[in-house]
Amino acid sequence: MKVLMLRGNPRKNGVTERLADLFARGLRESGAELFDVDLASKNIGLCRGCFACSAGEKGRCVIDDDMADILDLLDEADAVVCASPIYFYAMGAQLKIFWERCFPFIRGYYYDAELGGMRNRTNFSKDGKKFVTIGAASGRIKSSFEAVTHTYQSIATALGFEYAADIRRAESPHFTSLDAKSLRVRKILDAFEIAGREFGATGKISEAVIKTAELELAESDEVFAQNAGVFWELNKNRNVAGFGFDDAKTDVRILLREMCRLLIPKEAPEKADIEFYFPDKEWRFAMRINSGKCELGELSAPSECDLRITCTAPLWADILGMRANVMEKLASGELLLEGRRRLFSSMKKYFRLPDGVR
Ligand SMILES: Cc1cc2nc3c(=O)[nH]c(=O)nc-3n(C[C@H](O)[C@H](O)[C@H](O)COP(=O)(O)O)c2cc1C
The missing domain is CATH 3.30.1050.10 (SCP2 sterol-binding domain)
Known part of the structure; x- marks a missing residue:
């Protein structure tokens, strides 16, 4: 299976990178062919909305930048994995810019009777791509991911992707502060590697593995809010910029x-x-x-x-x-x-x- 992994994290060595690395390791162990693309390090301009790419059967974008090669990889991929931090209840801007630049694959709409709704007509060389999303957010799982999961689901439906799994890692500062020595964090990290392995081998990820990857760290919203208060206080009192992860430990x-x-x-x-x-x-x-x-x-x-x-x-x-x-x-x-x-x-x-x- 050819897998295109798109990383949308601007921050190096953060939670998204760590989770994506583990998932990628699992993919490689399964024998999948992985194209690992760090969107933040690429030169990818904003879609100008000119519709030039809708000319002809296989449209090309008028912007000459790194996106052309990535579009070729997407076209050929059997599966797409997106890893992104959650920024303002949405995917990070790097990933959003990527999706906007996928417009050359769009060829209008059609009515899908089975779905009972609209889909985009696409011109992918390979249809039915499997889709996995991995998100890292500092908030609680429900409030942080509600909107973005919906957006990813809409993208998958519109493009005819099979949405295999959405893995939402919430409470990221708490997660980092407990470090890999905590049993729960160890289990969570392992689950990301297992998820990659399962997906590479079968195109699916089991419910149990997703559940472990998403394990809540604070037992209630109240406890979460108290711990979050500590992070913000530590951060405020720092004279060097950066989140107070280490102090929180x-x-x-x-x-x-x-x-x-x-x-x-x-x-x-x-x-x-x-x-x-x-x-x-x-x-x-x-x-x-x-x-x-x-x-x-x-x-x-x-x-x-x-x-x-x-x-x-x-x-x-x-x-x-x-x-x-x-x-x-x-x-x-x-x-x-x-x-x-x-x-x-x-x-x-x-x-x-x-x-x-x-
Ligand atoms: C600009 C910005 C916006 C953010 N918005 C949200 C948000 O809406 N919900 C949330 O739970 N966390 C939000 N966060 C926190 C990040 O999702 C969290 O720190 C995550 O771990 C970042 O990923 P990273 O560790 O790979 O950098 C935001 C962080 C930044 C910098």
């Missing part, structure tokens, strides 16, 4: 919410109130475990609790990441435990650590 506000999420109810105590105090930040949190659930709240003053843990925020991040020696830190007084110290020593048992949070 060690931000205790995100890590504590991750801890809550990773509670193992059958191992955890029925009830326990744990307070965290980070004097370097003046942050105080209450972690409440109750009947198999764990909730995190902010405190403005010390509260009644079963255990209070006091240390600096970076030290807690190091403890969770197993980069600090707990006994040494207790002995030096950098880590202070007040209340039921046994709660602390058995914590490792009732939170799925360290795989989930590191």
Whole structure:
């Protein structure tokens, strides 16, 4: 199978690139012939809307740029894979410009009785191309992809493509911050490679693989909004431009919410109130475990609790990441435990650590 992969990400080393690389690796492993095109590095001008390309059977665009070669690849391809970040609820501009420049393939409309609607008449040398879209968005899956999925679907229907799969990777900053050491992120990354392999071998991608690739990282919109708030705050406080992905890896506000999420109810105590105090930040949190659930709240003053843990925020991040020696830190007084110290020593048992949070 000849596959044309179109990459629409302007940012290098971002989430789109990482996911597209994995999908491409899977494609190659399957034996597919891959034409991997980075649209952002090409010279592709805007469609001028002149309709010159609709002259004759095989029209040619009047613009002399890199698009001519890519149109030839598209014409010959059995499948098209688009990978793009989501920018303003749509595909990125590079990819949109690409589709506009595909106008030489359009030869008007016809009524498709089976579809009960209109399709474009096309002049592809090879019809019935399979179509896969991969998107990376920082927002939640539903709101971020609603419009773009609809657009891709319309393109596929109009051009007679078989829309094999739409893989939507939402929550991209959270996704990056947890890094490949998180089990969930590892599973997600693997799913992109498997998806490429399956698609190259069968022209399809199984529901289960798509589901894994799209796994939600925050368990609710509320938790997502809290974590997103941290990213934006970190970014605002940076003096160097760039999103605060790396800082977020060690931000205790995100890590504590991750801890809550990773509670193992059958191992955890029925009830326990744990307070965290980070004097370097003046942050105080209450972690409440109750009947198999764990909730995190902010405190403005010390509260009644079963255990209070006091240390600096970076030290807690190091403890969770197993980069600090707990006994040494207790002995030096950098880590202070007040209340039921046994709660602390058995914590490792009732939170799925360290795989989930590191
Ligand atoms: C101009 C711009 C517009 C964006 N619009 C959206 C959006 O509408 N919805 C969303 O969820 N994320 C949006 N994002 C976030 C990106 O989709 C997200 O950061 C993604 O990971 C970018 O891909 P990359 O990591 O390959 O650069 C936007 C980012 C930029 C720079």
